[in-house]
Amino acid sequence: MKQVALGIDIGGTNTSIGVVDREGNVLYDKKPQLPTPQKKDNPSGSEIKSEELMLSFIAALTLEIKAAIETVMKINPHIEVVGIGIGAPNGNYYSGTIEHAPNLPFVGVINFAQRIQDEFPHIKHVKLTNDANAAALGELIYGGGKGMKNFVMITLGTGLGSGIIVNGDLVYGADGFAGEVGHTTIVPGGRLCGCGGIGHLEAYCSATGIKRTVYELLAKYNNGESELALVPYNDMTSKIVFDAAEKGDAIAKEVFEVSGELLGRGLADTVHHLSPEAIFLFGGPIAAGEYIFKPTKDSMERHLLPIFRNKVKILPSELREGSAAIIGASALVWKELEKKNE
Amino acid sequence: MKQVALGIDIGGTNTSIGVVDREGNVLYDKKPQLPTPQKKDNPSGSEIKSEELMLSFIAALTLEIKAAIETVMKINPHIEVVGIGIGAPNGNYYSGTIEHAPNLPFVGVINFAQRIQDEFPHIKHVKLTNDANAAALGELIYGGGKGMKNFVMITLGTGLGSGIIVNGDLVYGADGFAGEVGHTTIVPGGRLCGCGGIGHLEAYCSATGIKRTVYELLAKYNNGESELALVPYNDMTSKIVFDAAEKGDAIAKEVFEVSGELLGRGLADTVHHLSPEAIFLFGGPIAAGEYIFKPTKDSMERHLLPIFRNKVKILPSELREGSAAIIGASALVWKELEKKNE
Numbered sequence: 001m002k003q004v005a006l007g008i009d010i011g012g013t014n015t016s017i018g019v020v021d022r023e024g025n026v027l028y029d030k031k032p033q034l035p036t037p038q039k040k041d042n043p044s045g046s047e048i049k050s051e052e053l054m055l056s057f058i059a060a061l062t063l064e065i066k067a068a069i070e071t072v073m074k075i076n077p078h079i080e081v082v083g084i085g086i087g088a089p090n091g092n093y094y095s096g097t098i099e100h101a102p103n104l105p106f107v108g109v110i111n112f113a114q115r116i117q118d119e120f121p122h123i124k125h126v127k128l129t130n131d132a133n134a135a136a137l138g139e140l141i142y143g144g145g146k147g148m149k150n151f152v153m154i155t156l157g158t159g160l161g162s163g164i165i166v167n168g169d170l171v172y173g174a175d176g177f178a179g180e181v182g183h184t185t186i187v188p189g190g191r192l193c194g195c196g197g198i199g200h201l202e203a204y205c206s207a208t209g210i211k212r213t214v215y216e217l218l219a220k221y222n223n224g225e226s227e228l229a230l231v232p233y234n235d236m237t238s239k240i241v242f243d244a245a246e247k248g249d250a251i252a253k254e255v256f257e258v259s260g261e262l263l264g265r266g267l268a269d270t271v272h273h274l275s276p277e278a279i280f281l282f283g284g285p286i287a288a289g290e291y292i293f294k295p296t297k298d299s300m301e302r303h304l305l306p307i308f309r310n311k312v313k314i315l316p317s318e319l320r321e322g323s324a325a326i327i328g329a330s331a332l333v334w335k336e337l338e339k340k341n342e
Numbered sequence: 343m344k345q346v347a348l349g350i351d352i353g354g355t356n357t358s359i360g361v362v363d364r365e366g367n368v369l370y371d372k373k374p375q376l377p378t379p380q381k382k383d384n385p386s387g388s389e390i391k392s393e394e395l396m397l398s399f400i401a402a403l404t405l406e407i408k409a410a411i412e413t414v415m416k417i418n419p420h421i422e423v424v425g426i427g428i429g430a431p432n433g434n435y436y437s438g439t440i441e442h443a444p445n446l447p448f449v450g451v452i453n454f455a456q457r458i459q460d461e462f463p464h465i466k467h468v469k470l471t472n473d474a475n476a477a478a479l480g481e482l483i484y485g486g487g488k489g490m491k492n493f494v495m496i497t498l499g500t501g502l503g504s505g506i507i508v509n510g511d512l513v514y515g516a517d518g519f520a521g522e523v524g525h526t527t528i529v530p531g532g533r534l535c536g537c538g539g540i541g542h543l544e545a546y547c548s549a550t551g552i553k554r555t556v557y558e559l560l561a562k563y564n565n566g567e568s569e570l571a572l573v574p575y576n577d578m579t580s581k582i583v584f585d586a587a588e589k590g591d592a593i594a595k596e597v598f599e600v601s602g603e604l605l606g607r608g609l610a611d612t613v614h615h616l617s618p619e620a621i622f623l624f625g626g627p628i629a630a631g632e633y634i635f636k637p638t639k640d641s642m643e644r645h646l647l648p649i650f651r652n653k654v655k656i657l658p659s660e661l662r663e664g665s666a667a668i669i670g671a672s673a674l675v676w677k678e679l680e681k682k683n684e
Contacts, residue, residue, distance in 0.1 A: 090649060099649065100648070100649065148516075149516070150515050150516045150520075151516075164615065164616075166508050166509075166513050166515075167508075167509070167511070167513075169509070171508050171509075171616060172617075173492050173508075173616055173617025173618060174490075174491070174492040174493075174617055174618055174619035174653070174654075175617050175649075175650075175653055176617075177617050177649055177650065178492075178615065178616050178617035179615070179617075180614040180615075180617075180647055180649075180650075181614060181615060182614075183614045183647050184610075184611040184614050184615070185607055185610070185611060185645060186530075187530065188528075188529065188530070188607070195647055195648075197645065197647070265527055265530070268526075268527070269526040269527060269611060270615065272522040272523060272524075272525045272526050273506065273520065273521070273522075273523060273526070273612065273615050273616070274506075274513060274515050274520050274615070275514070275515025275516055275517055275518075275519050275520035275521075275522075276515060276516055277516035303527060303539065305522055305525050305537055305539070306442070306537075307432060307441065307442065307519055307522075308517075308519065308522075311516070311517055312516075
């Protein structure tokens with residue numbers, strides 16, 4: 001029997017569903033993805049509406065999981081589904097609950113993993129955590145973190161997520177929610193963060209944070225010569241900044257320098273906590289390569305105690321952008337199996 | 343046979359040596375303490391001088407350890423010394439080495455635990471870490487952290503040390519040096535830290551940092567009415583500030599408010615990494631009670647993501663100031679025994 005795991009990632013817009021084997025091969029990846037219920041469908045935060053949306057979401061997800069298993073079994077009938085791993089916003093590993101997720105229409109604490117388990121009682125492991133924690137497990141099980149005991153995963157997207165590996169396992173903390181490095185304060189009195197906080201790392205060094213820096217620098221220098229000045233705020237991406245930097249655009253290059261300076265300082269704070277072997281960066285901005293890696297490394301080293309210098313690698317994630325979400329979620333299952341076998 | 347552990351703490355001035363049982367009772371505590379070799383005895387950083395000082399220090403320590411064991415055995419001959427735990431600056435748990443300790447006269451990497459082990463080949467466990475990590479283990483084995491799986495220990499002294507407990511064990515990181523929260527950046531562009539860094543938590547919230555804030559505020563307000571204005575810089579202590587606050591001194595009260603505001607923000611950064619159940623504070627400044635605890639708690643809560651609020655306790659350490667160093671060091675031994683029995 002070939003063992004496989006289901007990986008489910010509940011994103012703000014869509015939910016990905018895939019089947020992944022122990023080596024990280026994606027045997028199935030549902031396209032188009034299942035739409036995630038939207039906050040705007042429950043604008044008043046009604047508990048009744050929340051439950052309605054949850055029931056129809058669980059029903060749709062159940063059908064999709066069955067379809068995924070059937071599709072994979074048609075190709076190889078000798079398959080055993082050993083678990084379902086779920087990445088979800090504000091996902092609590094210990095209880096399998098989704099708690100007060102600000103971008104979902106569900107109210108309060110949702111017993112999500114249990115509801116899925118109830119639909120598939122014969123599947124042994126149904127586990128849930130947040131997407132960045134799942135990505136860290138993906139890096140540990142399939143990626144550049146294989147064989148490492150201590151590393152940190154940083155995901156740069158709309159937000160800045162993180163997952164922390166200590167002694168070969170994910171750090172969940174006392175309540176199941178550890179690893180929110182994006183919400184450490186990097187600039188006291190600085191930018192408003194999406195969470196309502198002030199000056200958080202996420203507000204500067206996520207993909208969105210980098211975009212904000214573009215317009216801050218355009219405003220600072222009033223530089224109409226930069227080709228970035230031609231792009232509306234809502235259309236700006238890390239890719240556009242990278243392309244401009246490649247053509248020598250001074251603003252674009254400074255955007256990466258400023259972002260790397262702050263990210264490096266933030267990573268130094270993380271190293272002072274955890275002394276990891278490596279920090280993996282994942283997400284759109286890392287396609288800018290040395291434009292972002294060099295200032296980040298330089299700043300991190302400069303902010304480290306001598307004892308930590310020239311020890312900690314900053315590496316691009318080895319997870320592929322397209323399938324990282326389901327691969328990360330599926331890694332939860334393999335990690336559970338490992339723990340049971342210890 | 344009653345099992346006991348030796349606890350040795352190598353401080354900048356003196357080295358403490360004690361014998362502690364599994365319940366944390368101190369059966370022996372050498373007084374006066376053994377002087378620690380001083381940096382000024384090897385001003386040029388000579389390797390030959392370093393080795394000379396090390397040999398005589400090991401010889402003296404060996405005699406003291408033997409005397410400690412003999413003294414305890416005189417009272418109770420049915421004693422088994424199961425290990426020696428050592429707290430040392432820049433102590434590396436994995437290798438048992440003291441590495442490039444800036445305040446000791448020893449040059450480079452010193453194989454300290456092995457040298458002690460060589461003197462006592464019949465003692466099973468000789469383990470070493472830094473003093474704040476040892477204190478965290480002390481809190482775990484004997485103190486308020488008993489039964490907790492995830493907490494952080496913060497020691498407020500000349501510096502600001504920290505030890506991190508995750509899943510019931512100390513976090514040593516990839517290189518054995520994790521837990522240097524005092525050197526995270528809290529005020530970018532701020533005060534010079536003892537390590538040469540800028541704006542570190544230690545420069546604001548250690549006992550020394552609190553002293554610095556006294557004079558910063560006296561200078562800010564030019565407040566000659568404050569009784570703190572009568573005390574020379576080198577004589578100022580947290581106790582003096584506390585006593586002044588008790589008498590209503592405005593500067594003294596603001597010192598604790600400012601210190602707590604910054605400490606609370608730093609602790610929020612730590613919570614965003616690790617989501618601990620509790621944070622224990624240890625050291626002179628905590629005698630100020632609510633003057634320091636209240637602003638620290640308020641600031642931490644204000645800087646936390648909603649998901650972490652009203653969950654994390656800030657507690658005074660349950661280790662007694664006088665014996666915490668040897669108790670912490672001895673806890674290393676009991677933790678080793680626990681690991682072997684798992």
